[in-house]
Amino acid sequence: MDGIVMRAVAWLLVAFAAVGMSACAIDQGFAIQMGIVALAAFIAAFYAMRRVGNPAIAADGSLPAPRDRYDDEVIRWGVIATVFWAIVGLLVGVVIASQLAFPLLNLHSEYTTFGRLRPLHTSAVIFAFGGNALIATSYYVVQRTCRARLAFPWLARFVFWGYQLFIVLAATGYLLGITEGREYAEPEWYVDIWLTIVWVSYLAVYVGTIVRRSEPHIYVANWFYLGFIITVAMLHLVNNMTVPVSFFGSKSYSAFAGVQDALTQWWYGHNAVGFFLTAGFLGMMYYFVPKQAERPIYSYRLSIIHFWSLIFLYIWAGPHHLHYTALPDWAQTLGEVFSVMLWMPSWGGMINGLMTLNGAWDKIRTDPIIRMMVFALAFYGMATFEGPMMSIKEVNSLSHYTDWTIGHVHSAALGWNGMITFGALYYMTPRLWGRTRLYSLRMVNWHFWCATLGIVLYASSMWVAGIMQGLMWREYGSDGYLVYSFAEVVQAMHPYYLIRTTGGLLYLTGALIMAWNIWMTIAGKLRDEAPMSSPAFDPARDRPLQHVPAE
Numbered sequence: 001m002d003g004i005v006m007r008a009v010a011w012l013l014v015a016f017a018a019v020g021m022s023a024c025a026i027d028q029g030f031a032i033q034m035g036i037v038a039l040a041a042f043i044a045a046f047y048a049m050r051r052v053g054n055p056a057i058a059a060d061g062s063l064p065a066p067r068d069r070y071d072d073e074v075i076r077w078g079v080i081a082t083v084f085w086a087i088v089g090l091l092v093g094v095v096i097a098s099q100l101a102f103p104l105l106n107l108h109s110e111y112t113t114f115g116r117l118r119p120l121h122t123s124a125v126i127f128a129f130g131g132n133a134l135i136a137t138s139y140y141v142v143q144r145t146c147r148a149r150l151a152f153p154w155l156a157r158f159v160f161w162g163y164q165l166f167i168v169l170a171a172t173g174y175l176l177g178i179t180e181g182r183e184y185a186e187p188e189w190y191v192d193i194w195l196t197i198v199w200v201s202y203l204a205v206y207v208g209t210i211v212r213r214s215e216p217h218i219y220v221a222n223w224f225y226l227g228f229i230i231t232v233a234m235l236h237l238v239n240n241m242t243v244p245v246s247f248f249g250s251k252s253y254s255a256f257a258g259v260q261d262a263l264t265q266w267w268y269g270h271n272a273v274g275f276f277l278t279a280g281f282l283g284m285m286y287y288f289v290p291k292q293a294e295r296p297i298y299s300y301r302l303s304i305i306h307f308w309s310l311i312f313l314y315i316w317a318g319p320h321h322l323h324y325t326a327l328p329d330w331a332q333t334l335g336e337v338f339s340v341m342l343w344m345p346s347w348g349g350m351i352n353g354l355m356t357l358n359g360a361w362d363k364i365r366t367d368p369i370i371r372m373m374v375f376a377l378a379f380y381g382m383a384t385f386e387g388p389m390m391s392i393k394e395v396n397s398l399s400h401y402t403d404w405t406i407g408h409v410h411s412a413a414l415g416w417n418g419m420i421t422f423g424a425l426y427y428m429t430p431r432l433w434g435r436t437r438l439y440s441l442r443m444v445n446w447h448f449w450c451a452t453l454g455i456v457l458y459a460s461s462m463w464v465a466g467i468m469q470g471l472m473w474r475e476y477g478s479d480g481y482l483v484y485s486f487a488e489v490v491q492a493m494h495p496y497y498l499i500r501t502t503g504g505l506l507y508l509t510g511a512l513i514m515a516w517n518i519w520m521t522i523a524g525k526l527r528d529e530a531p532m533s534s535p536a537f538d539p540a541r542d543r544p545l546q547h548v549p550a551e
Contacts, residue, residue: 007154008048015041021248029176030250033169033190040165070143071150074160076432078136079425081164083515085132086421089124090508096121097504101497111175119186120174125413126184126277128167133421134280135163135202138225140428141287142209145219151208155201162198166191178250182265184272185239189252192240199236203229220303224283227311231275239268259326266321273412274314281417282306282349285377288424289353292370293363298355302348309345313338320391323400332393339391346384353377366532368444372423375452379415383408398474403493404466411459414507419451422514429521439520440527443513450510458503465496 015038022034099105099114106113139150150156170187173179179186187195206229210222242252256264290297297303319327319335354377357363363370386408390399399405426444430437438444472492475483484492520527 003154004048004051008045011041011045011048015045024248026246026249027251029173029178030248032176033173033178033250036169036172037165040168044161069149071153071156072140072432074150074153074156075136075139075428077160078132078139079429079432079518081160082129082132082136082421082425083511083518085124085128085167086418086511087508087515089121089129090504090511092117092121092124094501094504094508097497097501101494101501110177116174116177119179119183120171122184123167123170123174123186126272127170130277130281130417130421131163131167133424134225134228134276134284135160137284137288137421137424137428138206138229138280140432141219141221141225141283142206145215145222145287146210146213147215148209148212150205151212152205156205159198159202159205162194162201166195166198169194173250180240180242180252180254182239182254182268184269185236185265188250189240189242189244190250192236192242196233196236199229199233203233219287220297220300220307221283221286223304223307224279224286227307228275228280228283231271231279231311231315235268235271235275239264262322262325263319263327263331267315267318270318270321271315274310274317277413277417278314279310281420282310284420284424285349285353285373285380288420288427289370289373289377290356292367292373292423292427293357293360295356295358295360298352298358302352306345306349306352309348310342313342313345317342317391320396323391323393323396336391336393340388343385343388347381350377350381350384353380368441368448368532369423369426372419372426372444372448372451375448376416376419376423379411379419379455383412383416386411398470399466402466402469402473403462403496404470407459407462407466410462411455414451414455414458418507422447422451425514425518429518433522433524435521435524437526439517439523439525440529441532442527442529443517445532447510447513447517450506450513454503454506454508454510456503457506458500461496461499461503465493465500468492468496 018034018038018041022031022038025031025034095105096114096117099117110116139156142148143150166187169191173187173191178188180188206226210218210226241255243255244252254261254264286297286303316338317335319331320339321335323332323336325332354374357370357374364374365371389395390405390408399408426438429435469489469492472484472489473482477483
């Protein structure tokens, strides 16, 4: 119980410190953010004090659980949080897509402008939806592949709730105009410090569980998860080296300047994609695809080659975001070369995942969950071909700063990250809550087709719009002047923005179907429906032609 009391006291100290910083704040946004921290700390202290003296509470502050069962409580929270933040992130995405088509939807308010909602959308989808999915699935996978319960149960719970606080602080900061102005790294210095504490705790839980394993072999999915956790920590620390103007204010300035600052930012930005949105989700793929397909991974040796190739190559590819800038040409070329080289290991991983279904291809027809996973792998392959192609300078001269890049990013995020996560959630939910099956496989099928049609509409419209945009920008007349004004290019984009919004709405509709399906599964409901398989062929029922004698 002493540990619980110590934690309650620590949370109270944090709460009072946050109240003091809020009172001394030099800007309103910082005062509001410190108020949120204080409220969260008071809630944590209150919750801890309620557990003092409870004989049912273990010495480490966690609820007792059978030692022969995995610690799945925090994973269940993670599943719910993942679904919730998916809906929030996609909803905001539909709103800002609508704002591009209909600017009046900015509502003449500073809090609802595209400039503030756009980072809210990207962070909600990448860090809230994607981050919770990675934490939940990594906790699920590491326990089952290591045959060990989570190390430090109270720390695992701190990671979950601390990460939710990070999301809330980042989101409210964007709406209040508090931002470093660095893509995918917008949260200010005090939020960065908090995330560092949470992330180091996450690493401790994950490594501690691996150290305690009873299975001698470390399965390849754990290598991908571990690579993602360690590399993201390094990226976060270097890119967020800032100097606060005041410890009682939100504003800070980067420790780097000029082209060095730009290179550091895109070293981080590209590798956030490479390790947060790729390596972590590959860990997900290497566990859940074989489990759902009921087949071993096609080539374990290829998975190891995939891992080490990705680790070595990805970290060098960031400069391709800075083609035709003040970055030295040799650095741009270095990024281009490593980006093109990335195509090979990426497709090796895609082929490895797809070939895992060797001998079970019929499952694509009968199992909508495995269909989602196969679709995710297909989009992983597509995105990892398109990315290296767009890093080639001649192609980049057309694609850069256009909506082609937006189409590329969203085809990967919605097709690869979204679909593999949905498949993992559908796999885990019945098992985590002890249900015989999902509430409805037919609803999974509806989700799949809504999401698929949404991705096709979104990505194809942005590909076409982006290429058109790039060509219009570079069109010169015989007199040497630009043929099209900026306003004319924007006007030409309008139909494609409408298609994009429609695609986003369809994808959001699929996510809402998933939320209902998972909620009903948790509630223990089963929908009465026909099985998702075709009946055996019966020649007698195939409406044979009647024999007609020749005249």
